Amino acid sequence: AVVSTQSTGTIGGVKYYKPSGSDGVRWFFIRGVKASKSNLGYTVSYSTTSGVPDATVSFASGRPKRRKNVQTGPLIAPEPVQLYPEGKRITKEKYLDIQDLLKFVPPVVHPFYSNLQYS
Numbered sequence: 001a002v003v004s005t006q007s008t009g010t011i012g013g014v015k016y017y018k019p020s021g022s023d024g025v026r027w028f029f030i031r032g033v034k035a036s037k038s039n040l041g042y043t044v045s046y047s048t049t050s051g052v053p054d055a056t057v058s059f060a061s062g063r064p065k066r067r068k069n070v071q072t073g074p075l076i077a078p079e080p081v082q083l084y085p086e087g088k089r090i091t092k093e094k095y096l097d098i099q100d101l102l103k104f105v106p107p108v109v110h111p112f113y114s115n116l117q118y119s
Contacts, residue, residue, distance in 0.1 A: 089119045 029048045036043050045056045090098075095118035102110055 087117050089117045092118050094118070 030046050032047045034045045041058060043056055043058050095116060098113050098116065102113060105113070
């Protein structure tokens with residue numbers, strides 16, 4: 001059961017609330033904590049041995065924060081520019097090393113490495 005709350009003060013400009021009629025939190029008996037966020041602030045519920053929320057503590061930020069410049073709809077990315085349309089050439093030594101290492105890669109990718117351009 002959620003207990004009604006009353007304002008008890010501010011910490012760093014943020015209002016906080018605690019359950020009315022509460023003497024405080026019995027820290028050693030807490031078995032579960034649930035935190036949630038809304039546009040009005042944060043809420044922390046805690047429960048003791050029963051598992052049912054014993055109390056809820058709210059941290060309100062005074063007024064709801066509004067998001068500015070939020071883009072709606074699908075995100076459209078520009079087409080990527082291909083840096084090497086004809087492929088980048090590698091040295092002959094590197095090409096020969098790659099050909100020597102082909103025995104360690106699956107045969108399905110051999111044509112890719114065999115067709116590399118070298119100078």
